Amino acid sequence: MGARLFEVRFHGRGGQGAVMAAQTLAEAAVLAGYFAQAFPYFGAERRGAPVKAFTRIDTKRIALKSQIYQPDLLVILDEGLPSIEPVAEGLKPEGRAVINTSLPPEEYDLGVEVECFTVDATTIALEKLKAPIVNTSILGAIARAQDMVPLKCILDAIMDKFGERLGERAAKANLEAAEAAYSQVMSGRCRGERILRKGQQWLPSWEDIPPGVALIVGSKEGVVIGPGSSWQNFTGTWRTQTPIYIQEKCVRCLRCWWACPEGTIKRLDDDYMRWDYRYCKGCGICANICPAKAVEMKRGTKEW
Amino acid sequence: MVVKVISADHAVAWAVRLAKVEVIPAFPITPQTLIMELLAEFINDGELDAEFIAAESEHSVMSVAIGASVGGVRTFTASSSQGLALMHEMLYVPPQVRLPIVMVNVNRSLGAAAGIWLEHNDSMPERESGWLQCYVEDNQEALDMVLQAYRIAEDERVMLPLMVCLDGFVLSHTVERVEVPGQEEVDYFLPRFRPCVTLDPSEPQLINPIVPPDYAMEMRYQLDRAIDASRRVIAEVDELFGRTFGRRYGGLLQTYKMEDAEYALLSLGTVTTTARAVVDELRSRGEKAGLIKLRFMRPFPEKELKEVTKDLRSLGVFDRSLSMNGFGPVFTEVRGALSSSGIALSDHIGGLGGRDVTLEHIREIYSDIALGKAVQDGANWYGLRRRRK
Ligand code: SF4
Numbered sequence: 001m002g003a004r005l006f007e008v009r010f011h012g013r014g015g016q017g018a019v020m021a022a023q024t025l026a027e028a029a030v031l032a033g034y035f036a037q038a039f040p041y042f043g044a045e046r047r048g049a050p051v052k053a054f055t056r057i058d059t060k061r062i063a064l065k066s067q068i069y070q071p072d073l074l075v076i077l078d079e080g081l082p083s084i085e086p087v088a089e090g091l092k093p094e095g096r097a098v099i100n101t102s103l104p105p106e107e108y109d110l111g112v113e114v115e116c117f118t119v120d121a122t123t124i125a126l127e128k129l130k131a132p133i134v135n136t137s138i139l140g141a142i143a144r145a146q147d148m149v150p151l152k153c154i155l156d157a158i159m160d161k162f163g164e165r166l167g168e169r170a171a172k173a174n175l176e177a178a179e180a181a182y183s184q185v186m187s188g189r190c191r192g193e194r195i196l197r198k199g200q201q202w203l204p205s206w207e208d209i210p211p212g213v214a215l216i217v218g219s220k221e222g223v224v225i226g227p228g229s230s231w232q233n234f235t236g237t238w239r240t241q242t243p244i245y246i247q248e249k250c251v252r253c254l255r256c257w258w259a260c261p262e263g264t265i266k267r268l269d270d271d272y273m274r275w276d277y278r279y280c281k282g283c284g285i286c287a288n289i290c291p292a293k294a295v296e297m298k299r300g301t302k303e304w
Numbered sequence: 305m306v307v308k309v310i311s312a313d314h315a316v317a318w319a320v321r322l323a324k325v326e327v328i329p330a331f332p333i334t335p336q337t338l339i340m341e342l343l344a345e346f347i348n349d350g351e352l353d354a355e356f357i358a359a360e361s362e363h364s365v366m367s368v369a370i371g372a373s374v375g376g377v378r379t380f381t382a383s384s385s386q387g388l389a390l391m392h393e394m395l396y397v398p399p400q401v402r403l404p405i406v407m408v409n410v411n412r413s414l415g416a417a418a419g420i421w422l423e424h425n426d427s428m429p430e431r432e433s434g435w436l437q438c439y440v441e442d443n444q445e446a447l448d449m450v451l452q453a454y455r456i457a458e459d460e461r462v463m464l465p466l467m468v469c470l471d472g473f474v475l476s477h478t479v480e481r482v483e484v485p486g487q488e489e490v491d492y493f494l495p496r497f498r499p500c501v502t503l504d505p506s507e508p509q510l511i512n513p514i515v516p517p518d519y520a521m522e523m524r525y526q527l528d529r530a531i532d533a534s535r536r537v538i539a540e541v542d543e544l545f546g547r548t549f550g551r552r553y554g555g556l557l558q559t560y561k562m563e564d565a566e567y568a569l570l571s572l573g574t575v576t577t578t579a580r581a582v583v584d585e586l587r588s589r590g591e592k593a594g595l596i597k598l599r600f601m602r603p604f605p606e607k608e609l610k611e612v613t614k615d616l617r618s619l620g621v622f623d624r625s626l627s628m629n630g631f632g633p634v635f636t637e638v639r640g641a642l643s644s645s646g647i648a649l650s651d652h653i654g655g656l657g658g659r660d661v662t663l664e665h666i667r668e669i670y671s672d673i674a675l676g677k678a679v680q681d682g683a684n685w686y687g688l689r690r691r692r693k
């Protein structure tokens with residue numbers, strides 16, 4: 001076996017299990033006789049935020065501790081991510097992609113045209129696990145997309161990792177999800193029409209950073225401007241469900257206004273509320289906290 | 305101007321009063337207490353219009369100071385030893401947020417082998433916090449430096465907190481002749497505080513948020529450059545102070561009989577006074593001895609040090625604390641600055657945990673430097689009991 005470095009980059013959202021998937025793949029690689037490491041990169045540490053995780057596999061001891069910029073394999077746990085982040089950036093031309101989508105590869109626009117494996121991991125997860133945690137289904141698909149780590153090692157690693165944390169029954173359900181995904185994978189070449197566009201980025205030089213670590217808040221607007229703030233982070237793109245405000249029911253207690261972690265909810269002069277959906281990540285805290293049931297969560301990203 | 309015979313702690317309190325400081329958070333710790341007692345009296349008697357806030361810990365003291373400074377008011381506090389250590393976490397906020405708080409640290413030994421006596425091992429570890437840090441030699445300098453500190457810290461090219469360190473008991477509780485300047489002179493020297501970052505309810509801001517990796521490095525570099533920029537301001541302020549009050553201290557460092565010196569000692573704090581006496585003795589015997597008084601640890605006067613030592617054969621460094629690498633922190637930094645100078649460098653440690661440093665110790669240090677007793681396996685210790693051979 002010649003020396004071979006194989007690098008995998010996972011893109012998901014906080015809560016989908018991308019980190020666990022990366023770790024499980026590393027464990028499977030070790031079971032298959034390789035050296036491996038897995039690590040996360042958290043941007044904003046919040047549910048719904050895009051997260052990255054990395055797995056590095058090699059035939060010899062791994063001498064790198066940096067992130068992965070030119071992956072051999074790209075794994076996308078949320079099919080909507082490419083429209084908000086240039087996830088395919090750096091993927092090697094001969095690299096491959098595994099994507100959680102119901103579309104066949106030929107209909108999926110990743111932004112680069114590569115060999116692609118698609119699987120409807122969300123449906124599989126909902127059926128086998130009764131929750132949209134897609135990491136084990138995606139691992140089944142990964143077994144089809146590369147030739148270093150076989151399905152058996154991946155299943156053993158799932159059993160070990162998930163069994164340890166969730167007990168044997170839950171681990172078995174995860175095995176079934178992985179196996180189902182393995183058999184349902186569609187392969188082909190995805191489309192590369194989308195332009196890989198960086199998000200709204202503000203990367204000032206040291207001279208241009210305003211001195212003093214302070215962020216200006218547009219008072220009632222509530223949206224923070226400055227390093228790492230909502231100004232660059234349109235948290236609204238994280239949303240999969242959307243709060244609907246029913247003004248007739250609102251008793252103007254201001255609880256939602258206080259509790260919203262994103263500064264989405266604006267307080268109007270008459271103490272009624274207005275939602276700025278550019279920043280609503282759909283976490284549902286406002287609906288939960290409202291004593292008058294004046295906020296209802298609806299599936300989808302429609303704005304009301 | 306009036307002449308008083310007062311301790312360095314009281315001299316500091318007078319400076320704070322003259323600087324018209326508006327908020328003073330404090331927690332008592334020996335030997336800093338005299339400062340706060342007198343300030344409390346000033347406020348009580350209506351001689352200083354300031355808010356005195358007795359916080360429940362030093363950690364809270366610095367938090368209150370941050371809040372006050374970002375509110376746009378001149379802020380003062382003082383601490384020492386264990387108190388400074390408890391403050392450590394909050395010390396990192398004012399530099400990066402650019403809050404020109406002035407603090408006096410009355411040097412006292414920190415940690416086990418505990419005591420209330422003098423050692424520099426409380427303030428030395430804070431060199432990395434982003435505070436400017438200076439050491440004074442006598443009570444007059446203590447008063448003058450607090451006034452200079454506000455002028456330096458609040459300069460728009462600096463906007464950094466400044467820690468004035470003074471030797472516990474040897475200064476804090478020792479009375480000397482001190483000239484207390486008049487209010488008018490001080491008002492002329494010290495303009496109104498114009499903050500760089502403020503919290504103002506009419507224009508809400510968030511300070512000290514989480515900063516992701518995309519920005520933190522630029523911010524650190526910017527802070528390091530601001531510390532570097534303070535060098536010029538420190539020199540300018542010393543000159544302006546000289547013109548106003550007739551006393552100058554030389555800025556980052558001060559030299560004594562260095563013009564034709566062949567060997568010299570670099571010292572900081574009160575030991576400098578004793579060293580000056582020894583240089584006079586040696587000079588009267590025709591010896592070419594000199595003295596460098598290091599005034600600032602941050603910014604560290606690397607360039608200035610190279611300049612004043614360029615004709616030296618050997619240079620000794622006095623340290624009143626340890627870096628636990630066989631040497632003291634001052635020596636470690638001096639060696640870094642002069643690494644390519646070819647000067648024989650040696651470290652001389654004494655006065656730890658309040659051990660008195662005598663004239664005899666300093667004579668011995670100078671004779672070791674003259675002999676070029678450079679370091680073999682670490683520093684030379686003075687007053688240390690050793691087993692008889
Ligand atoms: S769902 Fe509600 S609480 Fe969550 S971000 Fe949107 S508005 Fe804010």
Ligand code: SF4
Binds near residue numbers: 249252289293294
């Ligand atoms: S929590 Fe509900 S009732 Fe209270 S202000 Fe928000 S929407 Fe209105």
